[in-house]
Structures are given as C-alpha cells and as structure tokens.
Amino acid sequence: METLSFGTILAFAVNAILIENVVLSQFMGCCPFFGVSKKSDTALGMGMAVTFIMGLASIVTYGVYQWVLIPLDLEYLETIAFILVIAALVQLVELALKKLIPALYNALGIYLPLITTNCAVLGVCLTSVQEGYNFLSSFLYSVFTALGFTLAIWIFSLIRTRIEETCDIPRAFQGFPISLIAAALLSFGFMGFNGLSF
Amino acid sequence: MWIDILKAFLALGIMGLIFGGALSIAGNVFHVKEDERKGKILAVLPGANCGGCGYAGCANYADAVVAGEAPCNKCPVAKAEGAETIASIMGAEAEEVRPMVAHIRCSGSHDIANKKYTYYGMNDCLAASRLLGGYMTCQYGCLGFGNCVKKCPQDAISIQNGVAMVDRDNCVGCGICLDACPKGVIEIIPKDSTVLVSCSNKDPGARTRVACNAGCIGCKICEKNCPEGAIRVEGNVSIIDYTKCTACGICTEKCPRHLLEFSK
Structure with a gap:
C-alpha cells in the first residue's frame, strides 16, 4: 500500500469494520463487548475510548517496533514490549485527560483503565506489525478496527436492551446466557460479509 | 547467546524505566488538586x-x-x-448529625402475640407473609424468620423468642434491613432516643386486643399527656417525633397497655 487512494482506503475500511470485525470475526475484545454493552450510551462511550486508545497505540507501537525492536534484532519481543507500551500509554493518557480535558475524562470514566487489559488493542498493534503495514496504513487499520468494535458493541447493546425490555426469556437463559446466544447470532450475521472481496 | 539475553533484558528494562519515569513526571505535571x-x-x-x-x-x-x-x-x-x-x-x-439505629416496631413475641395458624413453610419472612399475610393474628408484626438478620452487615439483629431485636451497640443505622422486611416493621430512629413505640398495628383497638397483648390500641392517652406535643396517633398507632421528645417519661407512665418502653 504505497499510494493511498480513496478507493484503497474505502476497501481497507470495509475490510476492517465489516469483514474482519475485531469482535465478531476475530473474537478479540470480548470482555468489554459483554461487560459494557448493557446500555447503548455506555457502549458508545466504550467504543469511543477504544478508538482513541487504538489510534494512539498504533502510532506509539509502530515507533517502538521500527526504531527500537528492529535495530536491536528483538522482533520476537514484540508482544511483551507492546503490552508495556500500551499499559504505560493508557496510564499517561488517563493522567493527561484528568488534568487537561476533565469533561472527556469523566465521560470515559471507568472504561479508560479497563482498556489497559483489552486484548483487541494489543491484537490490532500486533496484526499491523505482522502484516508489515507502513505508518499511515497501520494507523488507519487501527482506527477502522476500533470503529468496527464500536459498531459491534453498539449494535449488541441495542439488541440487549430490546431483549431486556420486550422479551419473555426463560429463567435459565436470563442475563448472561441469552447475551452469549445473541452474540453468536450477531456473529453469524457478520459472517455474511465474508462474501465481499476486494 | 548471552549477548542476546542481555540485549533483550536491557532493552525492555530501559523501556520500562523510561515509561516509569515518564509516568511519574506526568503524575506531577498533571497532578489534579482534589479537596x-x-x-x-x-x-x-x-x-x-x-x-x-x-x-x-x-x-x-x-x-x-x-x-x-x-x-x-x-x-x-x-x-x-x-x-x-x-x-x-x-x-x-x-x-450535629445524630447517629441512627434501627428499631423493630413490634414486640409480639411467641408468648404475647396470638397465631392464626401453624406455619410449616420455608424459613423466610417473605414466604411466610405471602400466606394470608403471615401466621400471626396481627398482620403488621414481625414474623421472626430473620430476613433482616441475614441482610444485616453488622450482625446487629437477632431473633429472640420470635421477634427481631436490634443490638444498639453494633447497629450503625445503615437501613439495609428496611428493605429486607416484608412487613415494614423496622424504622430508623436516633441512637440516643429512649422512648420507643414497639408496635405497628394499625387495626382498631378491639381487634388489636384480640391479636396481641403488646399491641397499641390507638387510645391517644400518650398524645394528650405529652407536654412537648411529640407524640401523635396516626392510623391507630402512636408515632414519636424524636426532634421534640425530651424523654420525660410521662407517656410511659400513662400508657394503659404499658407499651411505651423507656430504656436507658
């Protein structure tokens, strides 16, 4: 991907958001997907927080990989190095937001520290390194993947609210079990995008 | 090989140090002053x-x-x-916040209160209260299965002879027990209050007399005799306004049923 035309970016976006949706096709980031999808407001908040952190993390991990790990022949340390980088980054962003943009800090609330242990963030950074993306495309890939996460968690939160409000669920399926089933059906739905190819 | 291990060790260690240092600096730079x-x-x-x-x-x-x-x-x-x-x-x-405690507005223990029927069901107040409003003749009183005891985080409530009792030394007045009681006989009162009404029966006097020997019949003698106007009878049961009560003890002497407890 040397030259980024509008067409390639669009194909890239469709691929990351729909076809290889991070939650529903790759099954990464399932914890926040189930944990914070009870209300659509909080789901969107979580999605925004993930987008923000994924974008930043892709920039920083790209730098660490290119200028620290490759020169030292330490590519095999990418996983542990990225965990370190992401954890420190999230802490730093949290501190900075608390001081500089308290409104955003309060809006993101508990989700920011939760992202520290979100495997989707680490997974995206590792994937873009392993695919050999350049700086711009790894950033775009991360943002699009995060938007895919936001889309999935938002749709799922709407499904869950509707289940809670209108459906008469058998007692054994109430709460978490029916959510798992709903997630599986939603995942089937996203499988349909596999037919798209560019 | 040792060089590789050392290199990996140093690279990660230095990265960790840099991030740690950056975080501690950021902690100072972005320190938010809280109250x-x-x-x-x-x-x-x-x-x-x-x-x-x-x-x-x-x-x-x-x-x-x-x-x-x-x-x-x-x-x-x-x-x-x-x-x-x-x-x-x-x-x-x-x-000036007065510490509060829970108080059970019922003293109908097994030997004082009469029963409608013998209950053989679950050891649970809610279950018992669903059967004709409970096995006691008085439909307002404590059922004594201790749903409040199970909920109390302080172990301050115990069941004594079929009625819940609050240990005032341990009770912190959190009010968690209020939701546990299906009969709603628990109230939160100031910890230093000494005059207590331990009955919630809202039935007229004649029916109360049949149901329980420790029932408030709503005669209003306490209301009339209180010099501070701190007692009123509402729905056939007396209620004390603890902001006015001076613990003079006149009501406890005048009560014909000897219900108003005066505890020191």
Whole structure:
C-alpha cells in the first residue's frame, strides 16, 4: 500500500469494520463487548475510548517496533514490549485527560483503565506489525478496527436492551446466557460479509 | 547467546524505566488538586468498596460527603468511630448529625402475640407473609424468620423468642434491613432516643386486643399527656417525633397497655 487512494482506503475500511470485525470475526475484545454493552450510551462511550486508545497505540507501537525492536534484532519481543507500551500509554493518557480535558475524562470514566487489559488493542498493534503495514496504513487499520468494535458493541447493546425490555426469556437463559446466544447470532450475521472481496 | 539475553533484558528494562519515569513526571505535571478532605476521609474508610453506604465505592462516598450530599455515618464498616472521625474532618456543622439505629416496631413475641395458624413453610419472612399475610393474628408484626438478620452487615439483629431485636451497640443505622422486611416493621430512629413505640398495628383497638397483648390500641392517652406535643396517633398507632421528645417519661407512665418502653 504505497499510494493511498480513496478507493484503497474505502476497501481497507470495509475490510476492517465489516469483514474482519475485531469482535465478531476475530473474537478479540470480548470482555468489554459483554461487560459494557448493557446500555447503548455506555457502549458508545466504550467504543469511543477504544478508538482513541487504538489510534494512539498504533502510532506509539509502530515507533517502538521500527526504531527500537528492529535495530536491536528483538522482533520476537514484540508482544511483551507492546503490552508495556500500551499499559504505560493508557496510564499517561488517563493522567493527561484528568488534568487537561476533565469533561472527556469523566465521560470515559471507568472504561479508560479497563482498556489497559483489552486484548483487541494489543491484537490490532500486533496484526499491523505482522502484516508489515507502513505508518499511515497501520494507523488507519487501527482506527477502522476500533470503529468496527464500536459498531459491534453498539449494535449488541441495542439488541440487549430490546431483549431486556420486550422479551419473555426463560429463567435459565436470563442475563448472561441469552447475551452469549445473541452474540453468536450477531456473529453469524457478520459472517455474511465474508462474501465481499476486494 | 548471552549477548542476546542481555540485549533483550536491557532493552525492555530501559523501556520500562523510561515509561516509569515518564509516568511519574506526568503524575506531577498533571497532578489534579482534589479537596484534601477527600483523601483524609478515604483513609478512614475501609476501602473495600462494599457498597453498603449506597454508593458505588468508597471514593464515590467520600466525594458525596465532601460535597455535603451524604451524612458522615453511612459507612457500615467504619462504624461509629469512623463516623466521628469523618465528622471531625468535615468540621463542626457535620458533628450535629445524630447517629441512627434501627428499631423493630413490634414486640409480639411467641408468648404475647396470638397465631392464626401453624406455619410449616420455608424459613423466610417473605414466604411466610405471602400466606394470608403471615401466621400471626396481627398482620403488621414481625414474623421472626430473620430476613433482616441475614441482610444485616453488622450482625446487629437477632431473633429472640420470635421477634427481631436490634443490638444498639453494633447497629450503625445503615437501613439495609428496611428493605429486607416484608412487613415494614423496622424504622430508623436516633441512637440516643429512649422512648420507643414497639408496635405497628394499625387495626382498631378491639381487634388489636384480640391479636396481641403488646399491641397499641390507638387510645391517644400518650398524645394528650405529652407536654412537648411529640407524640401523635396516626392510623391507630402512636408515632414519636424524636426532634421534640425530651424523654420525660410521662407517656410511659400513662400508657394503659404499658407499651411505651423507656430504656436507658
């Protein structure tokens, strides 16, 4: 991907958001997907927080990989190095937001520290390194993947609210079990995008 | 090979050091000044985030106390000493908060209150109350299966001869037991109150007499004799306004049923 035309970016976006949706096709980031999808407001908040952190993390991990790990022949340390980088980054962003943009800090609330242990963030950074993306495309890939996460968690939160409000669920399926089933059906739905190819 | 291990070790170690240093610098640069009373209150609170106060965690409760939205004695774990410490942190105006305790508005123990039928069901107040409003003739009283005992985080309630009793030394007045009682016989009163009405029966006097020997018949003698106007009879049961009660004890002498307890 040397030259980024509008067409390639669009194909890239469709691929990351729909076809290889991070939650529903790759099954990464399932914890926040189930944990914070009870209300659509909080789901969107979580999605925004993930987008923000994924974008930043892709920039920083790209730098660490290119200028620290490759020169030292330490590519095999990418996983542990990225965990370190992401954890420190999230802490730093949290501190900075608390001081500089308290409104955003309060809006993101508990989700920011939760992202520290979100495997989707680490997974995206590792994937873009392993695919050999350049700086711009790894950033775009991360943002699009995060938007895919936001889309999935938002749709799922709407499904869950509707289940809670209108459906008469058998007692054994109430709460978490029916959510798992709903997630599986939603995942089937996203499988349909596999037919798209560019 | 040793060079490789050393290189990996040093690379990660130095990265960790850099990030740690950057974080500590950022911690100072971006330090947000919070109300220093919040930190002090947090130090008093247990930090277990149990939610017994009704807030999401100890930090949220501390925020609410600092903002003046929550009373100082809501933490059921920090107990009275903790409440006093928090009150002293918050300053003089908060010290006037009277510590509260739960009080069971029923004294119909097995030998005093009559029964409608013999109950063989689950050991649960809610289950028992669903069967014709409970097995007691009085449909307002304590059923004695101890749903409040199970809920109490302080182990301050016990069942004695079929009626719940509150241990005032342990009770912190958190009010969790209020929701546990299907009959609603528990009320929260000031800890230093000495005159107590231990009956919730709203039936007319004649029916109350049949049901229980310790029932308030709503005769209004206490209301008429109270020099402070602190007692009123509402729905055939007397209610004490503890902001007016001076614990003179006249009502306890005048009550024809000897119901108004005067405990020291």
